[in-house]
Amino acid sequence: MSRSRSIPWQSKTVLLLILPVLAARLVLESGREMALRPVTVWTAVGISVTFGVVVFLLRAATAGGAATGALVAATIYLWTPGWRTALWPLGALLVLTLLATRFGRRVKETLGIAEGRRGRTAAQVAANIGVAAMCSVPLTLAAVSSAGPVAHIWLVGMMAALGEATADTLSSELGQVLGGEPRMLTTLRRVPRGTDGAITLVGTLCGVAGAAVVVAVAIPALAFGPQEVEIAFGAAVTGLFVDSLLGEWVERRGWLGNDAVNTLSTLSAALVAVGAMRWLS
Numbered sequence: 001m002s003r004s005r006s007i008p009w010q011s012k013t014v015l016l017l018i019l020p021v022l023a024a025r026l027v028l029e030s031g032r033e034m035a036l037r038p039v040t041v042w043t044a045v046g047i048s049v050t051f052g053v054v055v056f057l058l059r060a061a062t063a064g065g066a067a068t069g070a071l072v073a074a075t076i077y078l079w080t081p082g083w084r085t086a087l088w089p090l091g092a093l094l095v096l097t098l099l100a101t102r103f104g105r106r107v108k109e110t111l112g113i114a115e116g117r118r119g120r121t122a123a124q125v126a127a128n129i130g131v132a133a134m135c136s137v138p139l140t141l142a143a144v145s146s147a148g149p150v151a152h153i154w155l156v157g158m159m160a161a162l163g164e165a166t167a168d169t170l171s172s173e174l175g176q177v178l179g180g181e182p183r184m185l186t187t188l189r190r191v192p193r194g195t196d197g198a199i200t201l202v203g204t205l206c207g208v209a210g211a212a213v214v215v216a217v218a219i220p221a222l223a224f225g226p227q228e229v230e231i232a233f234g235a236a237v238t239g240l241f242v243d244s245l246l247g248e249w250v251e252r253r254g255w256l257g258n259d260a261v262n263t264l265s266t267l268s269a270a271l272v273a274v275g276a277m278r279w280l281s
Contacts, residue, residue, distance in 0.1 A: 007257030011123035014259050018130035019068065019122075022075050025137055029078045040081045047087065048074035055119075060098050064122035072125070072133040076158075079136040080222065086155070088221040089162050090129070092214045097169040100210075104177030127262040128169070131270055132161040153277040156228050160273035161266040163214045163236030167207035168243050168265060175203015185244045197248025204240075211236040231276045239269025 033041045052070030055061045061069060073087060080086040101115050108115075120128075135158035138151070175182065179200025181190050191198045215233045218224045224232070243265035250256045256264075 005257065006123065006259045007254075010257045010260040011121075011127075014127050014130070014263050015068075015123050018126045018134060018263075019071065021137060022071055022130070022133055026071065026075050026078065029075075033078060037081075040078065043081070044074045044077045047077050055094070058098065059117065059119045060094070060101075061119040061125055062121050065120045065125040068122040068125040069129070072129050075133045075136055080155070084221055084223065086158060086162075086218070086222060089159060089214050089217045090132075092217045093129070093162050093166045096166055096210050096213065097173075100170045100173040100206075103174060107177050108173075123259045124262075127259040128165040128266065129162065131263060131266040132158045132165070135161065135270055153274055153281070154270075155222065156224075156232050156277050157235075157270035157274040159215055159218050159222070159224070159228075159232040160235035160239065160269040163211035163232060164239030164243070164266050164269035165262070166214045167211040167236055167240040168262065169207075170210035171199065171203040171207030171240065174206040175200040178206075179203040184248055185241065186248060196251040197244050197246070199244050207240050208237055211240070227280065228277075231273050231280075235269045235273035235276065238272050239265045242268045 030041050030044070048070040051073040052066040055069050056063060056066035060066075073090065076086045076090060135154040138154045176193050179202035182193060182195065182198035182200045182203070183190055184195075184197060185199055211233060215224075215229055215236065218232065219229060243261060246256065246261045246264060251258065251261050
């Protein structure tokens with residue numbers, strides 16, 4: 001659950017796999033909504049621009065990262081417009097991860113594991129919340145095929161992805177300051193702080209708590225029932241441990257960079273949630 005360096009070609013691949021799809025989805029959905037409810041489109045524009053500007057001014061992301069976050073925010077709002085929107089859980093993620101990133105910054109800088117002061121790049125933002133926004137794409141397909149239940153299933157998948165992204169950041173950022181010497185997940189061997197795949201008990205508990213907060217916000221925001229909450233939370237925690245296993249088995253060997261690992265971890269959380277929803281429905 002550390003933050004190692006990304007592999008440039010993999011980071012670019014993450015961007016190429018996510019951003020064009022979201023942009024195309026946004027154009028298509030905006031065109032449809034403009035004909036039916038133009039206010040929704042303009043509201044999405046206003047919210048996404050505000051989101052991007054705030055993220056940039058807080059130095060939570062670079063200009064490219066802020067623009068990527070704005071694209072994600074617009075996509076999510078058009079998927080769930082109105083006051084009962086998935087933007088509330090996304091906002092919870094932003095607040096929690098921003099606070100965790102800045103907590104104990106001097107200690108992290110001393111250890112050489114602090115995030116850059118300019119914030120996250122476009123690839124890092126896409127790797128953390130891009131999959132959550134991509135969950136909205138099946139809704140467009142469902143609208144074409146009139147398969148309505150698919151939309152709700154993927155909404156739970158999106159919440160699992162957001163929960164995993166929050167859990168991963170909190171477990172890493174807080175665990176490296178509060179958790180002491182970390183251990184490898186599979187062997188429990190003590191390793192230095194910042195080692196890929198290493199975890200601490202405190203960090204893991206902080207991550208689980210973060211996922212719980214984000215998923216809990218979905219209860220009033222998205223009218224999630226007990227089953228949806230349990231599945232989204234369980235899938236988010238599963239994705240958190242997938243992240244550690246990928247870090248230990250693959251990232252440490254230099255086969256995958258951090259952006260690729262984060263993308264696969266959030267994807268695993270979303271797919272576990274969707275699979276559970278299909279199995280129980």
